[in-house]
Amino acid sequence: IEDSMRGHDVFVIQPTSPPVNEHLMELFIILDALRRASAGRVTAVIPYYGYARKERKTQPREPISAKLVANFITLAGADRLLLFDLHAEAIEGFFDVPTDHLSPHRIFSEYLKTLNLKHLTIVAPDAGGGRRAEAVANDLGAPIAFGYKRRDDEQSVEVIAVSGDVKGRDCVVVEDIITTGGTVSKLAIALRQQGANRVLIAATHPVLTGDAMDRLRKADVEQVIVTDTVPIPAEKLGPPLTLLSVAPLLAEAIIRVHENRSVSELFQQ
Structure with a gap:
């Protein structure tokens, strides 16, 4: 990251679509770099959440990959998330940081x-x-x-x-x-x-x-x-x-998060 991020309110837009693992690793590295650059607040904007269909065990000895990915995103340095039409709303609960869930x-x-x-x-x-x-x-x-x-x-x-x-x-x-x-x-x-x-x-x-x-x-x-x-x-x-x-909706949500305004009001108008 070439420019100073110190104290900035940063939004990282990264869909984790196929190849999912490559895109996730890119996200983790960017989040880590921003955290080490002393960004004031980092919001991960994830239009498509990879591994969303693995939010629960359907057979013995299966991982709950959606939870694991949530742990990694938080550990890498995300302070909050903007998510878009999750496969299961319960995935929001996998994060220990604030989330906003947008609907299409x-x-x-x-x-x-x-x-x-x-x-x-x-x-x-x-x-x-x-x-x-x-x-x-x-x-x-x-x-x-x-x-x-x-x-x-x-x-x-x-x-x-x-x-x-x-x-x-x-x-x-x-x-x-x-x-x-x-x-x-x-x-x-x-x-x-x-x-x-x-x-x-x-x-x-x-x-x-x-x-x-x-x-x-x-x-x-x-x-x-x-x-x-x-x-x-x-x-x-x-x-x-x-x-x-979805760009207009994401843009309005980003503005509202930056200005500390309600995002849920977007769906009550």
Whole structure:
């Protein structure tokens, strides 16, 4: 770090998207350098939190990697964090420093209002995504449906039913992370089988590994609406992908933290 940081209020913006370990190590080194440079306060701004899906043990002898990463970030020198649509809200509790958790629901709902959607239903892929879907549904005054899935292993998900009124309706599946696209693709197919009219997906973090985009196209998804919390390779851009920016929301949150104003008020207006 070439410039003096002594006494400064510093914000380090670093998404920990793939390659996750490289990006995490970069973050740790920068935080350590700022701490040793006597920065007044250091806020780690993490639009995408790597290892977020490992917030609990699902099998014996598994690590809780999300907690371990939180320990490392704090140890490296972060005084507070700005986080964006965590896979599980409980991850906030893994940190021993103040955190602010930003939600993308206004970004999605404002965009969806520009589309000519009729008889709209918001769909949560599972019960765990209910609060995320509810936030978008409340903005739009739409009902909610739920998908029920059986996870055979980490990369294979079978949707077996959809609970809620979807027949003849335009459905928007609200998800936090798309990795392989397996969950949302099978849910889209299930929605079609139950008579849904149009099917769109709104997902915050487009990790999009392997042939995820091919799966989504084969599922006849009209639009996959994502944000720029994760860099997307040029070859994956274009239909059906629609990219929305989180920059204005992050910028406003950073200003509020710097001025010691409420961040939660952003979602109460």
